Amino acid sequence: MTELKSAKDIPIGGIIASPGNSRSYRTGEWRSQRPVWIPEGCVHCLICWVYCPDSAIEVEDGKMKGIDYSHCKGCGICVRECPRKEKALRLERES
């Protein structure tokens, strides 16, 4: 859980006073299902990275590295677009 601040500790008027703070806003908590990556079946085509609307596919040195569950909203687009389908990405219900 993101730690919630009290009324005394937030700016007035709903303004966002710290630019770029969406990084620390854990939208992944909204998820009802999660994509699960199976590295053995992945061919690193990065189609999932292209399609993910939340930049939640983590890539290093041109290779798929995993999923950022702090921001992945579980939309399932990556699973649908993955050419390897069930072999590389699977959608599971969030517990």
Add this chain to the structure above:
Amino acid sequence: MASRQHVAMTGNEAVAHAMRQINPDVVAAYPITPQTDIVQFFSQFVADGVVKTEFVTVESEHSAMSATIGAAASGARAMTATSSQGLALMWEMLHIASGYRLPIVMPVVNRTLSGPINIHCDHSDTMGALTTGWIQLYSESAQEAYDNMIQAVRIAEHPDVQLPVMVCQDGFITSHGIENLEVLSDEEVAQFIGEYKPVYSVLDVNRPITVGPLVLPDYLFEMKFQQAKAMEAARRVILEVGKEYGRLTGREYGFFEGYRLEDAERVIVVLSSTAGTTRVVVDELRRKGEKVGLLKPRVIRPFPASELREALSHARAVAIMDRAETFSTQGGPLFCEIRAAFYDAPERPLMRNYIFGLGGRDVGTSQIEKVFADLAADLARGSVKTPVSYLDVRE
């Protein structure tokens, strides 16, 4: 103007004069009867180059309030003015102005809300706006409208408050009636209101911020709580500013004004211009030895419940007059709130409500005399027969 002057002005002229002296950075406004000549006088000041204001002509009051909000969010001292339908058309933006904590000052010239359409005075417009998060100051005269405008700037912009303020006066009765009033010098006003230091500005490139983002269930409640706390702080700030204004002008302002109230057994509570009529009747009846008095609220948002209770605690019978109908069938807004303020009081005066003056129906001394006579009958009976009645309506 280098010195104080006694001038003859209408209520609208007095407000426009105050706006010239406040010299806001931005005014965005749309004309509506009976507010029109505030904007007309002010646009003349702009045309004559006597203010530095950026004057934005807009196509509606919704746009007027939106442009004012945009200007205020950018750190400008921003104002608009309206009446009746214009206020109604601003509705969603009123909540945004207060929710974004923008210290906008807006004169409102009270006029009946349609329908049927009517251009004359009642308080249905601003009474409907009691829940919009704006501070509301009511003015009996052109002098009070002028004085309230100057104080409103300081109240709104106080760092503990940061809330918008409506400065209300009665349409036509005050807005178009010429009165003698004292106005401060331009320098005195400039000094009293001081330089505006916005709490935030969307144009400050050194402190980039976002104004108006989506706020979800995890934080919106806290922001409304902040707003409620700011309203609470406004109670203190309104009194401080009223005292300071009193030291400067000799006219001190509080939450309300009592007239021959201290030993009054029967009291009328009424806002704005009708208080003047009531004062005349109070003097008349006092000459006959009757213990009557007046309480004229000035501030009803925030609502000074404990102070009103204290001021009315010695009265035996109180008539609360509302120039607006809520259709709850339980009386007008002032009545309900003042009656609620007495819930915990060990002793309560008899209390009754009059809905009066709707659509500009004149209220003269004979109507006020009738109210005092009704209170006398209640006292003789020991109870209130009709808690809510309609003054001078043909039933």
